[in-house]
Amino acid sequence: MSTPSPRRLLGKVVVVTGAARGQGAAEAAALAREGARVIATDVHPDGDCRPLDVTSEDDWARLAAWLREAYGQVHGLxxxxxxxxxxxxxxxxxxxxxxxxxxxxxxxxxxIQHLAPLMPPGSSIVNVGSTAALTGHYPVAYTASKWALRGLSKSAATELGPRGIRVNTVHPGFIETDMTASAAPAFREANVRETPLGRTGTVDEVAPLVVFLLSDEASFITGAEIPVDGGLTAHGGVKSVSDALRPGESGHGRTPRPH
Ligand SMILES: NC(=O)c1ccc[n+]([C@@H]2O[C@H](COP(=O)([O-])OP(=O)(O)OC[C@H]3O[C@@H](n4cnc5c(N)ncnc54)[C@H](O)[C@@H]3O)[C@@H](O)[C@H]2O)c1
Structure with missing residues (x-):
């Protein structure tokens, strides 16, 4: 019988925002499976979440005070x-x-401002960006905000590095959640067309990366940005060229000379 692998986040206290559904719920569950004491929060809390509107300074101050009292420190956000x-x-x-x-x-x-003071060396912060943060995506408010989040992540990694706190960003592509379900069908189809793996992703394909970045296995990784997007941002807009010239898919691909 094989020995079970040690749980990678045993003893760590980790806060997840937006954890009532979608990716946040999957991340909270995956972190708990690895032994973390997960504080799941959301502006629309359900039974398992603490109320926290991320835009409210008072909410963050209340959460930080409670965490200080209950655990003394926080290892992940x-x-x-x-x-x-x-x-x-x-x-x-x-x-x-x-x-x-x-x-x-x-x-x-x-x-970051409220929880970093509670973080000992070895702590880890993961910001959830988007492929919109790597491209000129059309929903301009969302795109601009996610580009700004990249800047915040880089500054925070620089600022908190000397204290041994890591800050990384994950960039999901099209992941099946309520957020993407609210988009027009054409949005989904166009994303699949632009994605080399030829499909959308699931919340359980993002959560393992978040677990890894929070674990000590990622102890020398900070300021990094990792797409989880089936290759969407890897081709820089030239997938259609590759597709057009692929043998058997169009007349061009059958020409003997490489293009
Ligand atoms: N689904 C995708 O394809 C996709 C792609 C790229 C990036 N993302 C990013 O992933 C993250 C999770 O998105 P999702 O797809 O799970 O979306 P979702 O809409 O299913 O879940 C988002 C959660 O955030 C909570 N929330 C919203 N405003 C809040 C606030 N002010 N304070 C606290 N919680 C708040 C919502 O109540 C909800 O539970 C988001 O940052 C999103 O921008 C999603």
Missing amino acids: VNNAGVTWRARLGDVRPVDFDRVHAVNVTGPLLG
Whole structure:
């Protein structure tokens, strides 16, 4: 009989935002399976989540005070909560632009500001970006916010490195959750077309990376950005060229000379 592998996050206290559903719920479950004491939070809490609106300084201050009292320290933070807004450049209203920024950027900032003081060396922060943070994606408020989150992550990695705290970013592609279910079918189809693996992803394909980045196995990784996107951002927009010239898929591909 094989010995069970040791649980990688045993003894670590980890906060996950936006954990009531979608990727956050999967991450919270995966972290708990690895032995972490998970504090799942959400602005729409269910039975297993503590209430926390990431845009509220008071909420973060309350959570930090409770964590200090209950555990004395925190070893991990997953800034997962996020909202999208699909208005395009010509239509987006500043009020919506600011609202998306508040959740997707100011939220993670507040989380880091309030919890980093409770983090001992070896702690780890994971920010959940998006392939929108690596491209000129059309929902401009969302895209701009996720690019800003990249900047926050880089600054935080630099600032907190000397204290032994790591900060990394994961960039999911199209993952099947309520967020993507709310998009038009054409959005899904176009994403699949642009994705070399030819399909969408699941929450259980993002959570293991978050677990790894929170674990000591990632002890020399900080300031990194890792796409989980089936190759969507790897081809830099040239997948259609590759597809057009693939033998058997179009007349061009059958020419004997390579192009
Ligand atoms: N689903 C995708 O394809 C995809 C792709 C790239 C990035 N992302 C990012 O992944 C993260 C998780 O998204 P998801 O797909 O699971 O979405 P989701 O909509 O299923 O879940 C998001 C969760 O965040 C919570 N939330 C929203 N505003 C909040 C606030 N102010 N405070 C606290 N919690 C709040 C919601 O209540 C919800 O439970 C987000 O940051 C999102 O931008 C998602």
